Amino acid sequence: MKLRKIIGKKLKAIRLGSEMTIQDLASRSGVSSNMISRVERGLTIPSVEILMKLARVFEKSIDYFVEEVKTTHEVVFTSSGQRDTTIYENNSNMLTESFTSGLRDPQFTSFYCTIPKGGKSGDDNMYHPGDELIFLLEGCLQVTIIDDLYVLNPGDSLSFKSHLPHQWKNIGPAEARVIWTLSPFTVI
Template sequence: MQVKKIVGKKLKEIRLKQDMTIQILAEKSQVSSNMISRIERGLTIPSVEILMRLATVFDKSINYFVEDVSTSHEVVHTRPGERDKTVYDDEYNMHTESFTSGLRDPQFMSFYCTVQKGGSSGQQNMYHPGDELIYLLEGKLRMTIVDEVYNLEAGDSLCFKSHLPHRWDNVGDSDAKVIWTLSPFTII
C-alpha cells in the first residue's frame, strides 16, 4: 500500500474513532480542513510539520500514521541498503532512510540522511514540537537556531528544542552524512 494511502486511512480512522469532524481537527491542529481532506483521500503526503501537528492532537507519534500495523514490529533490525526510504525525501536535496520504520508506534524517529552538496532547508525557518539530535558522520553542516550559527563537522552533535526556529545548510565540498533523531511532542 502506498504511504499516502496508509497516512490517509489511519488519519480518517483515528479521527472518526474519536468522533471528530474535519473542521474540529483543523481547529485543534491548525491544519486547514482542505489539507486534512486531501490527506484522508490519499491525494497528498503531509509535511513533517503538518504530520506532527495532527499527531499531537491524537497523542501519537508521527510514525503511527505511516506504519502499516500488519507489518509493524516491536523489534526492527535493518542492514544498509534495506532501510525504508521515507516520506521525508523532498526539495531539500536530501536522501533519507529510516532507522525506526516498521517499529510499532515509536516515541522517536531516527534517520540516516545524506544531504547533497549545497542542500538546504531553505530560507524559511522551521519549528515544531519536540526535540532534535543531529550527529554528523561526514561533511559539514551549518545549523542556524534562532540567531545562533553552529558549524558542525564530522563527529559533532547538536541537540535542541525543535520549537526554536531553525534551518540548515550543507556548506561542505561534498555530501554530508547525518544521523537525525526527532522526538515528537506528546501531550501528557
Template sequence: MQVKKIVGKKLKEIRLKHDLTIQILADKSQVSSNMISRIERGLTIPSVEILMRLANVFDKSINYFVEDVSSSHEVVFTRTGGRDKTVYDDEHNMHTESFTSGLRDPQFMSFYCTVQKGGKSGESNMYHPGDELIYILEGHLKMTVTDEVYLLEAGDSLCFKSHLPHRWENIGDQEAKVIWTLSPFTII
C-alpha cells in the same frame, strides 16, 4: 482492522487498565467525555491534538494509539537496505530511512537521512514539541536555531529543544549523511 477501531480499542483498554472512568479521563486530558466515548466506540478518528492530550495522560506517544500490535515489535533488527524509506518533496531534497519503524510505541524516532546538495527545510522556521539530536556522518549542514547559526561537519552533533524556531540547509558541495533523532516523534 480500521484505524478508528484500533484507536478506540486501545484507548478503552488503557483507560480501563488505569481504572479511569470516561469522565476522569476527560478531566485529566481536557477532551470532552462525549468525544472520548465516540473514539472508544470507533465512531470517529481524533485529531492529532486530541490524541496527544490523551497520550500525555498515560505517558505514551500518539503512535501507541494508531499502531496495530500485530505488526509492531518490542525489538526491531534491520539489515542494510531493509529500512522503511521516505523521499521528501523536491524543496527538501531529503531521503530518510527509519531506524525505529516497526517498534511498538516508540518514545523517539530516529532516521538515517541523506540531504542532497542545496537541500533545505524551507525559508521559514519550524517548531514543534520535543527534542532533536543531529549527528553528521558526512558532508556539511547549516542549522539555524533561534537565529543562532551552527555549521556542522562530519563528527559534529547538535541537540536542542524542538519548540525553538529552527531550520536546516545543506551548504556543502556534496550530499550530507545525517542521523536525526526526534523525541517524541514529530515530522522532520
C-alpha cells in the same frame, strides 16, 4: 503503496476513529482544512512540519503516518539497505531510512537521512515539542536555531529543545548524511 496514499489513509482513519471532523483537526493542529483534505485524499505529501503538527494532535510520532507496518515488535534488527524508506518531496527531497520502524510504541524516532546538495527544511522555521539530536556523518549542514547559526561538519552533533524555532540546509558541495533523532511528541 505510495507514501502519499499511506499518509492519507492513516490520517483519515485516525481522525475518524477519534470522531473528529476535518475542521476539528484543523483547529487543533493549526493546519488548514484544505491541506488536511488534500493529504487525506492522497493528493499531496505534507511537509515534515505539517506532519508533526498532525501527529501531535494524536500523540503519535511521524513514523505512525509514514510507515506501512503490519506488525510491531519489541526488538527490531534491520540490515543495511533493508530499512523502511521515505522520500520527502518538499524543498529538500530528503530520503530517510527509519531505525525505529516496526518497534512497538517507541519513545523516540530516529532516521538515517540523505539530504541532496542545497536541500533544506523550507523557508519557514519549524518548531515542535520534544528534543532533537542531529549527528552529521558526511557533508556540511547549516542549522539555525532562533538567531544562532551552527555549521556541522562530519562528526559534529547538535542537540536542542525542538520548541525553539529552527531550520536547516545542506550547504556542502555534495549530499549530507545525517542521523536524526527526535524525542516523543506530546500534546501542548
